[in-house]
Structures are given as structure tokens and as C-alpha cells.
Amino acid sequence: MKHRIALPAAAAAAVLTAAACAPGTGAEDDGRISVAMLQPPRSGLSPHSDDAFKLSRWSTAETLITLDDVGDPMPGLAVEWESTDPTTWVFTLRDGVSFHDRTELTASAAANALNRASAATPPPRILDGVDMEAEGDDDAGTVTVTTAEEDPLVPQRLSSPQLSILAESAYSGDTVDPVGTGTGPFELVEADGAASARLDRFDGYWGEPAAATGIDVTYVPDGTARAAALRTGEADIVEAIPVSQAGLLDEDQITEVPMPRTNTLYLNTEDGPFADPGLRAAAREAVDAGALVDGVYEGRADLAEGLLGPALPWSAQRPGRDEPTGAGDPDGARITLATFTDRAELPEVATVLEQQLTDAGFEVEQEVREYANIEEDALAGEFDAFILSRATVLDSGDPAAYMTSDFSCEGSFNISQLCDEGVDELLEAAERTPSGEERRAAILEAEAAVLATDAVVPLLHERVIQGDAPEVEGSAKDPRERLLVTAETRIR
Structure with a gap:
């Protein structure tokens, strides 16, 4: 006998109504992508929490390092790095990067973001048991990261969305506000708690500009409602479709990612x-x-x-x-x-x-x-x-x-x-x-x-079973769940 926990019909309808009424969803706003996500933020979209993965999946916050398919480090906001001794790493920053608040990415700004993460309470999971300190040299464009003990995984750690680099304006006391403070191809312009989020294309992006004009996010915890949002056209991209719902969708709408x-x-x-x-x-x-x-x-x-x-x-x-x-x-x-x-x-x-x-x-x-x-x-x-x-x-x-x-x-x-x-x-x-x-x-x-x-x-x-409407091109199918909508994602 299969054990299923169903959302009451009235609750499911309310979720779908919220998805339908979110600004810019569906075909109402040409070039925008509507996304139905599994979980609402738990910590106000703080990058020091698991909410960081939402920021990376929306391509609004970026890290010094990225990872290739086998988990080896690749350039992100840093273009090269070296270990100068067992506890010291030096990262050279990419030129020409602007934050969404229109300030410049400097070594001191990057070091500030890393030090804020190190000092957070509780610390980001990626720094559990790691004593790390960063220092920026704006003249050289380098960030020096020092650990108390030898750590061969420092570059990989800096790829974690929990160590995203945000503008200095994001930090106030113990709080972090990612709205308008990232560096990615999409700028987070509105975060409505556990209901929705809105992102617009950032025309000052250092890389190729985003193909889509923006992203409209709605949080839909119930799997049946998420699948229905894809089936009815209320959402263009749906994450984490339950196994029980996958068979109800067209096979060309779903992708299974190991x-x-x-x-x-x-x-x-x-x-x-x-x-x-x-x-x-x-x-x-x-x-x-x-x-x-x-x-x-x-x-x-x-x-x-x-x-x-x-x-x-x-x-x-x-x-x-x-x-x-x-x-x-x-x-x-x-x-x-x-x-x-x-x-x-x-x-x-x-x-x-x-x-x-x-x-x-x-x-x-x-x-x-x-x-x-x-x-x-x-x-x-x-x-x-x-x-x-x-x-x-x-x-x-x-x-x-x-x-x-x-x-x-x-x-x-x-x-x-x-x-x-x-x-x-x-x-x-x-x-x-x-x-x-x-x-x-x-x-x-x-x-x-x-x-x-x-x-x-x-x-x-x-x-993970990801749903894409037939009109969607270029959404990421990421086993690590760090990417979803990228600069290449578009609606045909």
C-alpha cells in the first residue's frame, strides 16, 4: 500500500491561485520565466543558510569559484588562484564586475563577504569546523584566504553558494539582504517572504547578458500543486516533481537528473x-x-x-x-x-x-x-x-x-x-x-x-525530476542543485 500525504483541495487551489496571480507569470509578461519552487525561504534568503541555493539557482548571487562536472574548481568571480603555503590561498579577481547596487567588485568587498560568513552565527555549513579569514588587496585585485589548519579544499569551499559574494550594502549588523546586492545576470528586485520573489535582467552583467528579461518565483510546497502548475501552463519551470506526479505529465516535459x-x-x-x-x-x-x-x-x-x-x-x-x-x-x-x-x-x-x-x-x-x-x-x-x-x-x-x-x-x-x-x-x-x-x-x-x-x-x-514547459530552452539540469535558470535560459 502506498502512503501519500495529499494537500487538501482548498489548499492546493490556493497555491495554484497564488502561482497564477504572481506578477509576470506565464505568458503575461513576454520574455520572463515563471518558476515554481519546492520550499520557501527559511532564513530571509540569507546566503549564510540553505537559502543560498535559491540565490544561485536564480543566477543572482555568484561565488569566487565554480565546480566542473567532477567537482574540480573552475573560475567564477576569481580567475586564478594558488596556494602559497599549506594554510594560505591567494585568489585573483575578475576585472569589470559590478554589483547590482552599481558598486564595483573590489578585493576588499569580496573579503568582507567572506569574513561576514565566517563570523555568522550559526556559521554556514560549509565552514563548520573551519577557521577562515580573508584579506583583500585592492591594488593587486587579490583576496588572500588563510585557514587555521591545512585545508586542500579551500577552492571547493569557496564555490559553495553559502559563500556568495554580495556588495557591502547587503550587510547590516547580523542581517544580510541579497536584494539588489549580487553580481549575477539577474538582479533580485523583490522578495515577498514565503510567497514569491521577482528578478529582472541585470544589464550591467560582466558576462553574456541574460536571454530572459526576468524570473518570477512562486513557492509551492505541495508536489501535486507544483505538477499541476506545469500541466496548466501557470509555471514554465518546476523543481522537484514527486514520483507520484511524474507519470501524469508528458515525458517531454520532465527530465530526471541523477x-x-x-x-x-x-x-x-x-x-x-x-x-x-x-x-x-x-x-x-x-x-x-x-x-x-x-x-x-x-x-x-x-x-x-x-x-x-x-x-x-x-x-x-x-x-x-x-x-x-x-x-x-x-x-x-x-x-x-x-x-x-x-x-x-x-x-x-x-x-x-x-x-x-x-x-x-x-x-x-x-x-x-x-x-x-x-x-x-x-x-x-x-x-x-x-x-x-x-x-x-x-x-x-x-x-x-x-x-x-x-x-x-x-x-x-x-x-x-x-x-x-x-x-x-x-x-x-x-x-x-x-x-x-x-x-x-x-x-x-x-x-x-x-x-x-x-x-x-x-x-x-x-x-530529481525537473519539469520544463515545451517553450523553455536552456534551463540547467544540475545534480548539485546549484543552478536552474541561467543566462542562457529563455522562453521560445
Whole structure:
């Protein structure tokens, strides 16, 4: 039986009405693009929060560095960089860049933005545990970034939308206002809280001017309403269409993008039945992830071969896995299997896994809550097994931080309560390795060590389903969800 949470008809209608009435949506305003987004801002569009990804998806705020397809650093507002010693990096800024408030991008302005992020409370997630300071040299056009400890990922960190470079006028006390203060091809001109946002083409953009005249954003949390907005022509681009709605749309209107996000079964290695490696192996053998892909996700997901999936093409080069631990006999072992409701498919995943584990000889009790009400217990090891949809590259585009967070002895998100000396050594080696092929190989070695513990059973890799009206050209299909409407996006 499928578990779906539907928005009441009146609420869905209200959402669609809001989308229809938003200024400039649909065909009313020639050359403008209407976008229906999943979540409203949670922190007033502060770049120091996850709202930063909205600013980057609208191409209004930019960073010193961008990333290529494999996660290596590329020029953004900085055109070149070098490490002058293990804790110091120097970035040379691009010439001729203006902020939307018509002030010039200077080294001191860029350093100010980075230092404001470093001093924010709480700090941006990308700077969690990182002590970073920036200093600008306006004469040389360079920004020097210093870290307290050696950090080979500084360029990748500076690609995070949470370290976007805004004009000095954006900052007042502890608040940050991105309206009219970015550098991208679109200027944010109006932000109406949790309702909508409006952006206009910025004619002073340093690169190729935007093809569209502007963007009109409406926040539509309900997936059924978002899909309906695309179907009825109220929205040109719709993000995160639920699997349940994808089949109701024309195939030429949707694109499935492999995500660096893995649905994973975490097993508690410290307490309870899964402290026994043999029972962890029994759980691994009991799981049929193909049934989840074909049933719950209706074929719109990728079967997991490891923690990392097709959104990171280099992960296919992983070494062979060591001989797995032999499975023990569950013999009616009682386990608590938990997950959360915020992602509509996960309760159904839990139901399928409960049956599979029961068939293998476990006695299973489910616990399902909203994520905000279950995270603390999951991190405290209150459950024997926990199903999580987990981003695997976080903000730097590099999976080493995720693996350290989830699987090291001191990891801050270690739901499996795993503490393995060999795993820690490989994770530390990967963290120290400079970016590039050598680092990627080290990450895959660490992944193999984690999988060998059976502390985690990767299930599947999600795909995000993006909807585009037939008239839309050039929208970004970005696995990292940093880009959506770019300077090239247009309405035919």
C-alpha cells in the first residue's frame, strides 16, 4: 500500500491561485520565466543558510569559484588562484564586475563577504569546523584566504553558494539582504517572504547578458500543486516533481537528473542486535533494493552499488569489495526501524523493508515521525535501523566531508555509531589528499572500508525530476542543485 500525504483541495487551489496571480507569470509578461519552487525561504534568503541555493539557482548571487562536472574548481568571480603555503590561498579577481547596487567588485568587498560568513552565527555549513579569514588587496585585485589548519579544499569551499559574494550594502549588523546586492545576470528586485520573489535582467552583467528579461518565483510546497502548475501552463519551470506526479505529465516535459543523494539504511553498530556483525550482514542480505526502485520509486531511481552514485561518474571506478561477513541467524531478534515523513517516499520504503527484514527472521517495529522530531533520537542511537535520504557531496562538491561526518568515530552525523580504526585512518588520508584523481581514489578506498563494516546498506540513488514547459530552452539540469535558470535560459 502506498502512503501519500495529499494537500487538501482548498489548499492546493490556493497555491495554484497564488502561482497564477504572481506578477509576470506565464505568458503575461513576454520574455520572463515563471518558476515554481519546492520550499520557501527559511532564513530571509540569507546566503549564510540553505537559502543560498535559491540565490544561485536564480543566477543572482555568484561565488569566487565554480565546480566542473567532477567537482574540480573552475573560475567564477576569481580567475586564478594558488596556494602559497599549506594554510594560505591567494585568489585573483575578475576585472569589470559590478554589483547590482552599481558598486564595483573590489578585493576588499569580496573579503568582507567572506569574513561576514565566517563570523555568522550559526556559521554556514560549509565552514563548520573551519577557521577562515580573508584579506583583500585592492591594488593587486587579490583576496588572500588563510585557514587555521591545512585545508586542500579551500577552492571547493569557496564555490559553495553559502559563500556568495554580495556588495557591502547587503550587510547590516547580523542581517544580510541579497536584494539588489549580487553580481549575477539577474538582479533580485523583490522578495515577498514565503510567497514569491521577482528578478529582472541585470544589464550591467560582466558576462553574456541574460536571454530572459526576468524570473518570477512562486513557492509551492505541495508536489501535486507544483505538477499541476506545469500541466496548466501557470509555471514554465518546476523543481522537484514527486514520483507520484511524474507519470501524469508528458515525458517531454520532465527530465530526471541523477542526484548525489543516497537512500541508505543505517544500522546501529554500538547497541542492540546490530552490534553483532553477523546480524548486520543478515540485514544486508535481506534487503532487496530493486523492489524499492521498481515499486516505491516506479523505476525513477538508480540501484545503489555503494554510497556514491551516478551523479559522481568517477565513483564507478571503485575497487572490488572485500569478502563480506557471513550472515548470522536473526532468530526473531527485535529491532526498531525508523524514518521520517518529510520525504514522501520514505514511509513506504520503511514498510517494504519491514516486510523484507521480517521475512529474514527479524521482528520489526516501525517508528515514523517528522524529521525535526526524530533527528535527535537518530543521532543518539535510539533506533536499531534508520532510513535516511542523504546528500553525499554536501556543499564543497566533495564526498569526503559527508563520509567523515557519517562514519568516523568523531563524526557529527554518525547515526550508525560506527567507530572503526581502519575506517578512520582511510577517511583521514582522504581528507588530507589534494583534490583531483588521487583524492577521488582515496575516497573510494574509504568507501570500501565503510561498506565492509555493514554499518550501512546503500539502497538507491535518487533522481530529481525537473519539469520544463515545451517553450523553455536552456534551463540547467544540475545534480548539485546549484543552478536552474541561467543566462542562457529563455522562453521560445
